Amino acid sequence: xxxxxxxxxxxxxxxxxxxxxxxxxxxxxxxxxxxxxxxxxxxxxxxxxxxxxxxxxxxxxxxxxxxxxxxxxxxxxxxxxxxxxxxxxxxxxxxxxxxxxxxxxxxxxxxxxxxxxxxxxxxxxxxxxxxxxxxxxxxxxxxxxxxxxxxxxxxxxxxxxxxxxxxxxxxxxxxxxxxxxxxxxxxxxxxxxxxxxxxxxxxxxxxxxxxxxxxxxxxxxxxxxxxxxxxxxxxxxxxxxxxxxxxxxxxxxxxxxxxxxxxxxxxxxxxxxxxxxxxxxxxxxxxxxxxxxxxxxxxxxxxxxxxxxx
Amino acid sequence: xxxxxxxxxxxxxxxxxxxxxxxxxxxxxxxxxxxxxxxxxxxxxxxxxxxxxxxxxxxxxxxxxxxxxxxxxxxxxxxxxxxxxxxxxxxxxxxxxxxxxxxxxxxxxxxxxxxxxxxxxxxxxxxxxxxxxxxxxxxxxxxxxxxxxxxxxxxxxxxxxxxxxxxxxxxxxxxxxxxxxxxxxxxxxxxxxxxxxxxxxxxxxxxxxxxxxxxxxxxxxxxxxxxxxxxxxxxxxxxxxxxxxxxxxxxxxxxxxxxxxxxxxxxxxxxxxxxxxxxxxxxxxxxxxxxxxxxxxxxxxxxxxxxxxxxxxxxxxxxxxxxxxxxxxxxxxxxxxxxxxxxxxxxxxxxxxxxxxxxxxxxxxxxxxxxxxxxxxxxxxxxxxxxxxxxxxxxxxxxxxxxxxxxxxxxxxxxxxxxxxxxxxxxxxxxxxxxxxxxxxxxxxxxxxxxxxxxxxxxxxxxxxxxxxxxxxxxxxxxxxxxxxxxxxxxxxxxxxxxxxxxxxxxxxxxxxxxxxxxxxxxxxxxxxxxxxxxxxxxxxxxxxxxx
Numbered sequence: 137x138x139x140x141x142x143x144x145x146x147x148x149x150x151x152x153x154x155x156x157x158x159x160x161x162x163x164x165x166x167x168x169x170x171x172x173x174x175x176x177x178x179x180x181x182x183x184x185x186x187x188x189x190x191x192x193x194x195x196x197x198x199x200x201x202x203x204x205x206x207x208x209x210x211x212x213x214x215x216x217x218x219x220x221x222x223x224x225x226x227x228x229x230x231x232x233x234x235x236x237x238x239x240x241x242x243x244x245x246x247x248x249x250x251x252x253x254x255x256x257x258x259x260x261x262x263x264x265x266x267x268x269x270x271x272x273x274x275x276x277x278x279x280x281x282x283x284x285x286x287x288x289x290x291x292x293x294x295x296x297x298x299x300x301x302x303x304x305x306x307x308x309x310x311x312x313x314x315x316x317x318x319x320x321x322x323x324x325x326x327x328x329x330x331x332x333x334x335x336x337x338x339x340x341x342x343x344x345x346x347x348x349x350x351x352x353x354x355x356x357x358x359x360x361x362x363x364x365x366x367x368x369x370x371x372x373x374x375x376x377x378x379x380x381x382x383x384x385x386x387x388x389x390x391x392x393x394x395x396x397x398x399x400x401x402x403x404x405x406x407x408x409x410x411x412x413x414x415x416x417x418x419x420x421x422x423x424x425x426x427x428x429x430x431x432x433x434x435x436x437x438x439x440x441x442x443x444x445x446x
Numbered sequence: 447x448x449x450x451x452x453x454x455x456x457x458x459x460x461x462x463x464x465x466x467x468x469x470x471x472x473x474x475x476x477x478x479x480x481x482x483x484x485x486x487x488x489x490x491x492x493x494x495x496x497x498x499x500x501x502x503x504x505x506x507x508x509x510x511x512x513x514x515x516x517x518x519x520x521x522x523x524x525x526x527x528x529x530x531x532x533x534x535x536x537x538x539x540x541x542x543x544x545x546x547x548x549x550x551x552x553x554x555x556x557x558x559x560x561x562x563x564x565x566x567x568x569x570x571x572x573x574x575x576x577x578x579x580x581x582x583x584x585x586x587x588x589x590x591x592x593x594x595x596x597x598x599x600x601x602x603x604x605x606x607x608x609x610x611x612x613x614x615x616x617x618x619x620x621x622x623x624x625x626x627x628x629x630x631x632x633x634x635x636x637x638x639x640x641x642x643x644x645x646x647x648x649x650x651x652x653x654x655x656x657x658x659x660x661x662x663x664x665x666x667x668x669x670x671x672x673x674x675x676x677x678x679x680x681x682x683x684x685x686x687x688x689x690x691x692x693x694x695x696x697x698x699x700x701x702x703x704x705x706x707x708x709x710x711x712x713x714x715x716x717x718x719x720x721x722x723x724x725x726x727x728x729x730x731x732x733x734x735x736x737x738x739x740x741x742x743x744x745x746x747x748x749x750x751x752x753x754x755x756x757x758x759x760x761x762x763x764x765x766x767x768x769x770x771x772x773x774x775x776x777x778x779x780x781x782x783x784x785x786x787x788x789x790x791x792x793x794x795x796x797x798x799x800x801x802x803x804x805x806x807x808x809x810x811x812x813x814x815x816x817x818x819x820x821x822x823x824x825x826x827x828x829x830x831x832x833x834x835x836x837x838x839x840x841x842x843x844x845x846x847x848x849x850x851x852x853x854x855x856x857x858x859x860x861x862x863x864x865x866x867x868x869x870x871x872x873x874x875x876x877x878x879x880x881x882x883x884x885x886x887x888x889x890x891x892x893x894x895x896x897x898x899x900x901x902x903x904x905x906x907x908x909x910x911x912x913x914x915x916x917x918x919x920x921x922x923x924x925x926x927x928x929x930x931x932x933x934x935x936x937x938x939x940x941x942x943x944x945x946x947x948x949x950x951x952x953x954x955x956x957x958x959x960x961x962x963x964x965x966x967x968x969x970x971x972x973x974x975x976x977x978x979x980x981x982x983x984x985x986x987x988x989x990x991x992x993x994x
Contacts, residue, residue, distance in 0.1 A: 338548040347536035437598040
């Protein structure tokens with residue numbers, strides 16, 4: 137376990153270094169930030185002062201070196217557009233996004249796993265087949281379509297749900313639903329398939345031969361084995377959600393989160409914000425993957441962390 | 447006379463359209479062991495599952511008939527609800543299944559699974575439950591019982607797992623134990639131990655046992671009375687001694703002859719010749735996991751200095767239990783796993799250092815047949831494609847000639863032309879193994895390595911497959927390395943024997959010589975473990991069995 141964690145931390149450091157480097161140079165390939173900050177018609181004198189102010193005078197490698205040095209002291213530069221430290225800009229935005237993504241993850245788990253298990257156990261019933269039809273529809277519906285549809289119905293026609301902002305719990309209903317829809321639909325299908333595999337296993341016959349009721353068999357013997365398969369897919373979903381999932385939904389519901397911030401930063405060539413954003417997302421993805429691997433070992437006793445595959 | 451414990455009358459079982467059991471009658475008395483004998487598809491397992499009413503969960507149903515317990519109308523199991531059955535399963539009637547490797551939940555500890563069977567009615571403390579669990583494991587002779595409770599199924603051997611399953615089945619002291627091929631998936635020596643254990647437990651508890659098997663050798667070891675099933679019908683019923691003295695039905699006789707036993711005699715050895723395969727001092731090492739990064743590197747010497755040779759048209763039987771290294775040896779000879787020392791000579795040429803495409807001619811000369819014919823065939827390819835693929839790889843056949851080659855190959859293994867377009871799932875286990883043999887023959891190999899080729903098959907089918915291999919050997923002059931855990935099977939096919947234990951060959955010689963006067967203790971154990979096809983011998987059991 138310890139060995140596994142140390143290895144992971146080393147790998148994480150390498151990953152993040154590569155990410156910083158690629159992002160640093162890639163953003164600077166796309167054009168000059170000063171054009172955006174300064175606008176048209178600035179005299180050469182002021183222009184050169186601005187360049188100096190944002191530390192853009194030296195060649196790109198010196199800038200890069202300075203950025204790396206700053207990182208070790210927790211300095212990630214100033215936002216070009218907001219003219220304050222990027223960490224400060226992020227800090228204001230992280231809360232709403234975490235709430236949105238956390239809500240979506242929770243909703244996905246709470247809805248999809250019971251629904252998927254149900255659809256497998258009662259696979260011949262009409263209700264199970266309806267669940268699968270709904271899941272299919274949900275999978276085929278893009279989240280921005282559902283989001284605008286919900287806005288139309290609940291905010292415009294019925295006027296029972298707020299269309300923007302995040303001040304009350306009612307504000308969360310539509311964005312979280314819209315965001316989790318695809319994931320719920322996909323996870324229902326995976327859970328159902330995983331459960332069907334488990335339902336064919338010999339050890340369930342052993343459990344029934346002990347005199348256990350069907351409910352006990354499902355809860356004690358089926359669920360945990362199902363989770364092993366579902367966990368890996370779930371890990372991919374969480375990663376996808378964190379890295380790009382909330383961008384569209386944040387724009388639609390005017391949710392002042394990270395996704396919204398990054399889109400704006402990319403458009404305005406706000407390098408420091410973009411760099412820090414990508415770095416933060418990359419770090420989150422690596423941490424999530426590590427957590428999923430640890431969860432995997434907790435659920436499945438046959439998995440040993442850090443074991444070489446022979 | 448007391449009513450029988452179990453009275454099955456006019457039982458009909460269907461799987462969809464297919465009628466698996468057609469009007470079966472039998473009774474089982476108190477303290478009696480009744481064997482239900484038949485081949486795969488005879489309806490014996492369906493009957494067992496029907497008694498516990500688990501058949502519905504396997505996609506079957508009881509369409510007619512009654513299953514009465516204690517001769518009591520209120521205990522007609524076919525009329526009870528699933529809820530009422532839950533009170534009977536595991537308490538009055540329990541069951542042990544064929545596959546100990548898959549019958550335990552892999553993510554629950556042995557303890558958790560035992561507690562489920564033990565603590566059903568009494569609300570007792572965890573400590574008391576634990577004590578009961580340890581006692582129940584000790585009763586089935588599981589060593590270090592207290593430690594086992596915290597272990598997971600994958601940490602136990604097949605034999606140990608079957609003991610755990612027996613402990614679970616006996617937890618609530620049932621009146622009837624149904625044992626569905628409980629020893630079939632195990633090594634012969636382990637099988638002998640499990641049979642001895644079941645016999646002893648029955649004497650202690652006085653329960654009745656319904657024992658399901660395809661192996662007449664096992665029947666003779668364990669049963670009081672026998673019911674022979676074929677295609678869902680009972681074709682013969684008799685006490686075990688009467689059945690073995692004067693079997694009435696030809697089918698019963700067929701089953702008896704198929705049972706592996708010693709003393710059937712081994713084939714005449716071929717003329718001495720230069721060895722086709724000559725292995726000397728072969729060592730294969732697998733690195734094992736280290737507990738922490740600073741621990742010394744450990745290794746498993748799976749093959750530890752093995753030397754053997756096989757002549758032209760000769761069969762060498764390699765015998766040993768699971769884990770002794772016999773499959774690693776096979777993989778090493780095929781160069782499928784890296785070897786660390788020693789030499790492998792094929793027709794005098796050292797192939798142990800060949801690499802990449804230089805291995806190709808050697809791969810053609812040596813072919814392999816695997817244990818599990820279900821897993822060894824790609825389910826998405828038709829038979830003609832499967833059997834000619836090696837020939838295509840080695841450039842012995844053109845794409846458009848493949849079907850013609852398939853005709854010849856399938857003929858050689860006695861499969862008719864109607865089989866060409868079929869996919870693996872449309873074949874029976876025996877037929878699939880024939881496909882595997884045809885595939886091996888497609889490149890006209892010098893040597894075939896057969897790794898437990900008949901262990902997954904019913905005894906009667908196994909006999910046909912080994913006979914086919916022998917016939918092919920004589921016709922084509924093939925050399926065979928026949929790997930098995932069963933001495934009785936190997937006696938029929940091998941000219942010479944090599945006994946393997948812990949990565950080493952501990953005894954070798956001509957088959958008749960090794961079996962007649964085994965030199966090594968382990969060889970003696972293997973020979974003792976073979977069931978004797980004669981009803982329970984009154985003579986004292988072998989020292990190894992009574993020591994259990």
